[in-house]
Structure formats: C-alpha cells, structure tokens
Amino acid sequence: xxxxxxxxxxxxxxxxxxxxxxxxxxxxxxxxxxxxxxxxxxxxxxxxxxxxxxxxxxxxxxxxxxxxxxxxxxxxxxxxxxxxxxxxxxxxxxxxxxxxxxxxxxxxxxxxxxxxxxxxxxxxxxxxxxxxxx
Numbered sequence: 001x002x003x004x005x006x007x008x009x010x011x012x013x014x015x016x017x018x019x020x021x022x023x024x025x026x027x028x029x030x031x032x033x034x035x036x037x038x039x040x041x042x043x044x045x046x047x048x049x050x051x052x053x054x055x056x057x058x059x060x061x062x063x064x065x066x067x068x069x070x071x072x073x074x075x076x077x078x079x080x081x082x083x084x085x086x087x088x089x090x091x092x093x094x095x096x097x098x099x100x101x102x103x104x105x106x107x108x109x110x111x112x113x114x115x116x117x118x119x120x121x122x123x124x125x126x127x128x129x130x131x132x133x134x
Contacts, residue, residue, distance in 0.1 A: 053097040054121065058082065058090050066100065067119055070112040 039047070053059060058080065065071060065079050077087045091111055094100040099118050100111045113119060 050097065053094065053099060054125070056090070058086070059094055060122075062087070062090055062094065063099065063113065063118065063122055066111060066113045067122060070110045072108040072110050074108075076111070 054063075061080055062076055065076060071079070073084055073087050073091065076082075076091070077084045080087060091100060091102075094111075095102060099114055101114050102109050102111050104110075
C-alpha cells in the first residue's frame with residue numbers, strides 16, 4: 001500500500017516505516033523509569049470514569065453550586081431550574097462516583113462536595129479555559 005495511491009476511490013496509506021533514524025539508540029533506563037511510574041490500567045479506568053462524571057453540564061452546575069455551600073435537593077433544583085427527580089438522579093451519580101457526601105437533617109438530605117480534590121479539579125479546569133481564551 002502506498003500513501004496517496006487510490007484504489008476503488010479510496011486512498012491507501014503507505015506501509016508504516018520506522019520514521020526514526022535506525023542509528024538512534026533508545027535509553028533503556030529512561031524507558032524503564034517511565035514504565036515504573038505509569039499508572040495501572042485499573043487506575044486509568046477509574047480516572048476515565050471520574051472524567052465522565054465531570055462531562056455532564058448538569059453535574060458541573062451542581063458541583064459549581066456545592067463549591068459555594070452545602071445544599072439540599074430542593075435548593076439545588078431551584079438554583080438549577082431543574083426538576084427534583086432530575087437533580088436527584090444527578091446527585092445519585094455524583095455520590096456513586098464519590099464526588100459528593102450526603103447527610104440527613106430531619107426530612108432533608110444535604111449534599112456537599114466530598115473533598116478538596118473535587119474543588120481543585122473544577123478550579124483547575126476553569127483556570128485552563130480562562131488561560132486558553134487569552
């Protein structure tokens with residue numbers, strides 16, 4: 001197969017050749033050091049799941065509100081202009097992902113962010129976006 005050569009209307013790619021000079025030697029100790037510091041596949045999968053939680057605008061809005069104060073479902077629903085069942089659904093997902101805590105006070109359940117890491121992730125993302133706008 002050759003890059004740019006058409007067959008049946010589609011271009012075929014050239015065979016992949018080692019694009020590095022064959023005389024270049026890799027630093028095995030550096031590679032070994034990097035390999036020893038890589039996260040496990042299991043940890044990476046957990047990170048993917050965490051980022052998926054942050055990938056929903058409704059959940060991000062809830063996190064944004066909970067950065068400011070502990071709130072109950074009714075308060076969050078009012079702030080977000082969402083139905084209580086919709087907010088409860090999002091909170092359930094946030095709780096399963098260990099992003100929020102809940103505590104009961106009489107008939108109300110109040111939600112707060114699990115820890116400072118959640119706030120740091122949110123703020124770091126916001127700062128990144130603000131810097132990229134410049």
